[in-house]
Amino acid sequence: MMEPGLNHFLFISAALFFIGVYGFLTRRNLITMLMSIELILNSVNLNFIAFNKYLWPGKMDGLFFTLFIIAIAAAEAAVAIAIIINLYRSHQSIDVENAEDLKY
């Protein structure tokens, strides 16, 4: 086995990203879609940290980006949950197939 290099991290990050994309496109439940989005955000975080560690060890920019993304992801998850709860109140269901009010 090889010594883990930048490419390994990029592989993990890309794989996690596209797993999250698959989950977003496939899941019927709003909360599980939110979970997939969290996976996507995490893959991006990993990407930033890997670049910081392997390409720019003298700076900490990637680290700070990751920090801020975590903060923003938290805020976004909170707002998303609020919306889901609101939707549940009006539709009595959180199946995304039922949320097609903006149809033609």
Place this chain on the structure above:
Amino acid sequence: MPNATIIALIPLLPLAGFLLLGLFGRKFFKKSSGIIGTALLLASTLLALYTAYEYFFIYGKADGVYQQFVPFQMTWLEFSKGVSIDMGLLIDPISVMMLVVVSFVSLMVHIYSLGYMKGEERFPAYYSFLGLFTFSMLGLVLAGNIFQMYIFWELVGVSSFLLIGYYYDKPSAVAACKKAFIVTRFADVGFLIGILILSFCSGTLDLPTLIQRLTSPDSNEIKTAVASTFLGASALTWGAALVFIGGAGKSAMFPLHIWLPDAMEGPTPVSALIHAATMVVAGVYLVARLFPVFSITTPGVLEIVGWVGAISAIIAAIIACTQTDIKRVLAYSTMSQIGYMMFALGVSTYGGEGGLGYTASMFHLFTHAMFKALLFLCAGAVIHYVHSNDMKDMGGLRKYLPITHITFLIACLAIAGVPPFAGFFSKEEILLAAYQNNMAIYWIALFTSGLTAFYMFRLYFTIFWNKPAPSPLEQSGKRKIGSEARGGEAHGEGGFAMMLPLVLLAIGAAAAGFIPFGEFVSSDGKALETKFHLVFSIAPVALGIAGIFTAMWFYKKQNNKSDKLAASLNGFYKAAYHKFYIDEIYLYITKKVLFNLVGKPAAWFDRNVVDGMVNLTGAATQAISEAIKKIQSGKVQQYAIYFLVGVIVLATLFIYILR
């Protein structure tokens, strides 16, 4: 020099009458529209007489030839260099003559209608339509551009339509006005195509230029026109023939005459004006106007003109002998007399002695206007008194309608060709022209003049002699419902307004013959001396007097000799009575042939193919939109898939393909 303002005013005054009475008549001029219309037309007539006097006696002649003047011309619509529709005035012997005829007869009709149409509900509308008609007819005769003539031609047709259908609550009147308009319109297709051919050949629409280019022997246009042939006849012949078709329709020549008897559904003064004296002679005027072109065509279109005129004359005379409705008899008489005018033109040539037919035709137009209008107005007086159109309800009226009786007699003598009344002179010239050029037509014309005398005096004796008339009191009791004359209580002959035109027209019918017409109107403008041929005139006069006495024998006293004669000529009589079934033939052709073979497929095509294409466009759009609208499904995940796939495709595109 012609005064353009005065001449322009002649048609414009009746136009003003039309607009004024048409727009404001109902509200403001309910009682006075007649006076206004008549006053305008009196002014117009005086101006026309003044113009005629000036033209014929003061400035018209130059070196012994009457000149054509164009006092006013304005380019209205220009198609290309040299080809444009101009509105203008053309002063010429025949146009000035027609100005006098049209305005004078129209004035008589206006005055007459003051009495005849009194108490009519739509009185202002009547006078406004009369004004429109007079304007259109005057514009037609003054037209210097062939397309201008066509425009006014159609306007005259519209006025006729409006006036025939004046009593629009009568279905027969509505049918008649539609028939008149459609038949003349159908003939006008020929006229239009003829105009296009002639103007294409000569390169212009201006009448003097067109005639000059197509008749001067060495012009380019005539060479090309004669050279290009279609089915054996040159373009010039086709153009002239098609123009004649238009004229034949308007002048009720056989076989396009079917509308004229039905047009009698209109009020009698209208029949006098339009369908006797002025509109129906428009076809004759057209041929006269384009006479140089007609006379130069080979093979002769003039031959066709002559024969159509002769056939119409004799057929109409035969039918008139059998009809019982006063106005129908007079309508067929009109058709017959116009046939005379037409074949007179047909046997004429251009210039010199051979142009006698032309002069005779125009002279007959002039005198015919007088006595035919007089006949119709007298008929109107009779109808006004008897409240019925049918000859069976009349008889012995000479006691109660003295003035009408005398004037009617004068008109009948004139039309029968008895000297010294006007008809004798004009008919004699026509017969002379026919004798000099085409013997077959001469014999037909001679026979027809005998028949003319016969049926006119049949009419005269049946109305004024035959059986004793009931007193006016009994007469009003017998009033038929739905007849044309509307009026209340027992009345006499009709007031001053109705009698004055009769007297004036009778004077015209009596004296007009003495005008030396050839001095003024001839085919090439030079004076034509018309001599009085004593020996030649004996035949027609004798025939006329024989016709009068025959009618007297049959109809002066009440008897059944006429019925016995009709019975003995059974089949022929029935055919003549039914107008030779021409109407039925037309109806058959229209219904069976045109509707089924042409109309129905055209309608099918229009409904299914043309509408179908439009509907198809709509349906296709709808189907496409139904398919496309599924993109906006409202489902977030679908949008995300489109997004992802789009990004991948674009990335692949940019990285690998568009490097």
Place this chain on the structure above:
Amino acid sequence: MISGSTILFYLLAALTLTCGLLSVSTRQIFRAAIYLLFSLIGIAGIYFWLQYEFIAAVQIVVYVGGIVVLIIFSIFLTQQAGEKLAKQKTDRKIFSALAAFCGFALTMLQVYQHTFYESSESAVPTTVLNIGKKMMAVDNGGYALPFEVISMLLLAAMIGCIVIALRSKPETK
């Protein structure tokens, strides 16, 4: 010789990816949340392996301890805990998998074809002290401004959540 850290790395990577896959494919929602939790812990582990302890700690505290808990609360609030989730149409699953795989292949192709140039600076130790100094620095390369912006964002998010999730007052008769 394969070092232990390499094995550890591969184990952590395997944990992350497996739990991620399970999270998006299981039909029971609570299990999905738990699988997500483990995936996030795997990520935190990778951060530890990279010796970015602070970020790992933040990850665990915020993500695992905050967001996943929030998700579990919302599962309970919308009464989804018990039943199984509805199944998705097969063709949708296949198409999405195909699209995701194509994207993944494209990305990896680019990654392996690209040569990454490393900077030649010496490494800065990512201690909390250094992170804190950098965060509060106002000079070139300092992150004081983004810090303030983030705090405004968090305030807005908080207010927004409250407003959205507010139950409308019942009408007074």
